[in-house]
Amino acid sequence: MKAAIVVLSDPNAGEEALGRVFNALAAAYDFKAKGNEVRIYFHGTGTRWPEVLSSVNHPINVLFEAVKASVVGVSSGCADVFGAKDGAEKSGFKLVQENMVPGTSGLPSVADIAADGFTVLTF
Numbered sequence: 001m002k003a004a005i006v007v008l009s010d011p012n013a014g015e016e017a018l019g020r021v022f023n024a025l026a027a028a029y030d031f032k033a034k035g036n037e038v039r040i041y042f043h044g045t046g047t048r049w050p051e052v053l054s055s056v057n058h059p060i061n062v063l064f065e066a067v068k069a070s071v072v073g074v075s076s077g078c079a080d081v082f083g084a085k086d087g088a089e090k091s092g093f094k095l096v097q098e099n100m101v102p103g104t105s106g107l108p109s110v111a112d113i114a115a116d117g118f119t120v121l122t123f
Helices: 015-033 044-053 061-070 076-081 085-090 110-115
Strands: 002-007 037-042 071-075 119-122
Touching: 002 015, 002 044, 002 110, 015 037, 015 044, 015 061, 037 044, 037 061, 044 071, 044 076, 044 085, 061 071, 071 076, 076 085, 110 119
Parallel strands: 002 037, 002 119, 037 071
Antiparallel strands: none
Protein backbone atom coordinates (compact mmCIF):
# COMPACT_ATOMS: atom_id res chain seq x y z
CA MET A 1 0.00 0.00 0.00
CA LYS A 2 1.08 3.57 -0.69
CA ALA A 3 -0.31 6.45 1.34
CA ALA A 4 -0.13 10.20 0.82
CA ILE A 5 -1.00 12.14 3.94
CA VAL A 6 -2.13 15.71 3.40
CA VAL A 7 -2.12 17.99 6.44
CA LEU A 8 -4.58 20.88 6.14
CA SER A 9 -5.14 21.79 9.79
CA ASP A 10 -4.00 25.16 11.12
CA PRO A 11 -1.63 25.20 14.12
CA ASN A 12 -3.37 28.39 15.26
CA ALA A 13 -6.73 26.59 15.57
CA GLY A 14 -6.27 24.92 18.94
CA GLU A 15 -6.57 21.37 20.19
CA GLU A 16 -8.55 19.96 17.27
CA ALA A 17 -5.81 21.07 14.86
CA LEU A 18 -3.15 19.56 17.11
CA GLY A 19 -5.17 16.34 17.19
CA ARG A 20 -5.36 16.30 13.40
CA VAL A 21 -1.63 16.77 12.84
CA PHE A 22 -0.85 14.28 15.61
CA ASN A 23 -3.05 11.66 13.95
CA ALA A 24 -1.61 12.47 10.52
CA LEU A 25 1.93 11.90 11.78
CA ALA A 26 0.88 8.82 13.75
CA ALA A 27 -0.67 7.36 10.59
CA ALA A 28 2.52 8.11 8.67
CA TYR A 29 4.52 6.41 11.41
CA ASP A 30 2.23 3.36 11.26
CA PHE A 31 2.50 3.04 7.46
CA LYS A 32 6.28 3.49 7.63
CA ALA A 33 6.67 0.96 10.47
CA LYS A 34 4.78 -1.63 8.41
CA GLY A 35 7.09 -1.09 5.44
CA ASN A 36 4.60 0.84 3.32
CA GLU A 37 5.54 3.83 1.22
CA VAL A 38 4.23 7.05 2.75
CA ARG A 39 4.46 10.67 1.69
CA ILE A 40 3.49 13.68 3.78
CA TYR A 41 2.40 17.00 2.28
CA PHE A 42 1.48 20.24 4.03
CA HIS A 43 -1.30 22.22 2.26
CA GLY A 44 -3.48 25.21 3.08
CA THR A 45 -3.01 26.56 6.59
CA GLY A 46 -1.21 23.29 7.30
CA THR A 47 1.83 24.90 5.65
CA ARG A 48 2.39 26.60 9.01
CA TRP A 49 3.03 23.27 10.78
CA PRO A 50 6.63 22.48 9.72
CA GLU A 51 8.08 25.47 11.52
CA VAL A 52 5.96 24.81 14.62
CA LEU A 53 6.73 21.07 14.73
CA SER A 54 10.47 21.68 14.27
CA SER A 55 10.69 23.17 17.76
CA VAL A 56 12.20 20.64 20.16
CA ASN A 57 9.79 22.00 22.79
CA HIS A 58 6.69 21.05 20.80
CA PRO A 59 4.81 18.10 22.37
CA ILE A 60 4.88 16.03 19.16
CA ASN A 61 8.33 17.03 17.93
CA VAL A 62 9.67 13.51 18.62
CA LEU A 63 6.96 11.97 16.43
CA PHE A 64 7.56 14.61 13.74
CA GLU A 65 11.28 13.81 13.73
CA ALA A 66 10.46 10.09 13.38
CA VAL A 67 8.56 10.68 10.11
CA LYS A 68 10.28 13.82 8.84
CA ALA A 69 12.07 11.92 6.06
CA SER A 70 8.65 11.13 4.57
CA VAL A 71 7.75 14.81 4.14
CA VAL A 72 7.76 15.55 0.41
CA GLY A 73 7.21 19.21 0.98
CA VAL A 74 5.02 22.21 1.50
CA SER A 75 2.56 23.64 -1.00
CA SER A 76 4.27 26.73 -2.41
CA GLY A 77 1.07 28.54 -3.35
CA CYS A 78 -0.54 27.80 0.00
CA ALA A 79 2.58 28.89 1.88
CA ASP A 80 2.43 32.19 -0.01
CA VAL A 81 -1.23 32.75 0.83
CA PHE A 82 -0.90 31.78 4.50
CA GLY A 83 2.44 33.45 5.23
CA ALA A 84 4.31 30.21 5.82
CA LYS A 85 6.95 30.30 3.08
CA ASP A 86 9.82 31.56 5.25
CA GLY A 87 9.00 29.07 8.02
CA ALA A 88 8.85 26.17 5.60
CA GLU A 89 12.17 27.10 4.02
CA LYS A 90 13.77 27.72 7.42
CA SER A 91 12.64 24.23 8.45
CA GLY A 92 14.41 22.81 5.39
CA PHE A 93 11.39 21.70 3.39
CA LYS A 94 10.93 21.88 -0.36
CA LEU A 95 8.22 24.15 -1.73
CA VAL A 96 6.21 21.91 -4.07
CA GLN A 97 4.97 23.51 -7.31
CA GLU A 98 3.86 20.69 -9.64
CA ASN A 99 0.29 21.96 -10.13
CA MET A 100 0.60 25.45 -11.59
CA VAL A 101 -2.78 26.79 -10.52
CA PRO A 102 -3.33 30.20 -12.14
CA GLY A 103 -2.41 33.09 -9.87
CA THR A 104 -0.23 30.94 -7.58
CA SER A 105 3.37 29.81 -7.37
CA GLY A 106 2.12 26.22 -7.65
CA LEU A 107 0.82 23.44 -5.45
CA PRO A 108 1.44 19.70 -5.19
CA SER A 109 -0.53 17.78 -7.80
CA VAL A 110 -3.06 15.60 -6.02
CA ALA A 111 -3.98 14.15 -9.42
CA ASP A 112 -0.37 12.99 -9.95
CA ILE A 113 -0.19 11.59 -6.41
CA ALA A 114 -3.33 9.54 -7.01
CA ALA A 115 -2.15 8.49 -10.50
CA ASP A 116 1.04 7.17 -8.87
CA GLY A 117 -1.12 4.75 -6.88
CA PHE A 118 -1.21 6.58 -3.56
CA THR A 119 -4.29 6.60 -1.38
CA VAL A 120 -4.76 10.23 -0.34
CA LEU A 121 -5.66 10.81 3.31
CA THR A 122 -6.43 14.30 4.58
CA PHE A 123 -6.12 15.59 8.12
